[in-house]
Amino acid sequence: MEAAIKTLIAQFKTYADGQDGPASTLSKDEFKSLVIAQLPNLVKNANEPGVIDQLMGSQDADKNGELTFAEFWDLIGKLASKEGGFSQ
Amino acid sequence: MEAAIKTLIAQFKTYADGQDGPASTLSKDEFKSLVIAQLPNLVKNANEPGVIDQLMGSQDADKNGELTFAEFWDLIGKLASKEGGFSQ
Numbered sequence: 388m389e390a391a392i393k394t395l396i397a398q399f400k401t402y403a404d405g406q407d408g409p410a411s412t413l414s415k416d417e418f419k420s421l422v423i424a425q426l427p428n429l430v431k432n433a434n435e436p437g438v439i440d441q442l443m444g445s446q447d448a449d450k451n452g453e454l455t456f457a458e459f460w461d462l463i464g465k466l467a468s469k470e471g472g473f474s475q
Numbered sequence: 476m477e478a479a480i481k482t483l484i485a486q487f488k489t490y491a492d493g494q495d496g497p498a499s500t501l502s503k504d505e506f507k508s509l510v511i512a513q514l515p516n517l518v519k520n521a522n523e524p525g526v527i528d529q530l531m532g533s534q535d536a537d538k539n540g541e542l543t544f545a546e547f548w549d550l551i552g553k554l555a556s557k558e559g560g561f562s563q
Contacts, residue, residue, distance in 0.1 A: 388486050388513035391479035392551060396559040398476050411561060425476035456561040457552065463480060464548035471484040473499060473544040 398425055399459055412453035418443055429466045483551065486513055487544055500541035506531055517554045 402421040404410040413421065422433045422442070432438050446454055446462040454462070490509040492498040501509065510521045510530070520526050534542055534550040542550070 388483060388509075389516055391482040391486075392517070392555050392558065394479040395476060396555055398479075400559065421476075428477055429480070456556055456559060460548075460552040460555060464545065464552065467480050467484055467548060468544055470480065471488065471544060 395460075395463065396456075399456055403456075408453055412455050413459060414453055415439065415443055418454055418459075426466070429470060483548075484544075487547055491544075496541055500543050501547060502541055503527065503531055506542055506547075514554070517558060 398421070399413070400410075402417045402425075403413050405414075405417045405420065407416065408414040419433065419439045422430050422439065426433070430438070430442065442462065443454060446458045448458055486509070487501070488498075490505045490513075491501050493502075493505045493508065495504065496502040507521065507527045510518050510527065514521070518526070518530065530550065531542060534546045536546055
């Protein structure tokens with residue numbers, strides 16, 4: 388389990404330290420790159436207009452256009468909960 | 476990333492479907508088994524009195540002595556956030 392958790396942390400950091408904005412948060416473009424590359428099955432229509440905005444909007448609690456690790460983790464939790472068949 | 480998420484789901488299910496209580500939630504004993512076996516570095520003192528109670532109490536929002544997947548995911552998120560050096 389710890390290896391899996393470390394993978395999620397490392398991948399978040401890789402994309403957060405990407406194209407723009409602070410290295411500790413995901414900009415919309417960084418988030419889109421992550422979703423398309425890393426979550427092709429959990430988020431099937433990432434390229435469709437509005438999907439990334441809707442996903443990000445639902446998580447960006449402080450509406451600053453950046454996803455913190457906590458906001459990102461919360462989003463992944465919702466996807467995992469659905470994937471695992473747990474009621475939300 | 477998806478493989479890591481699936482690992483966390485599968486491990487949760489393995490321990491939740493363990494000793495007692497509903498197969499979709501972790502009882503205190505199941506949670507303790509998971510923490511000791513799966514999170515030896517993220518939770519170093521799991522065997523010390525009160526550690527599991529404190530961890531579980533902080534997450535068991537509905538205080539029913541069982542951790543749902545969402546409550547579990549939230550806890551792992553806090554551990555991951557600390558591990559990743561993100562401010563909590």
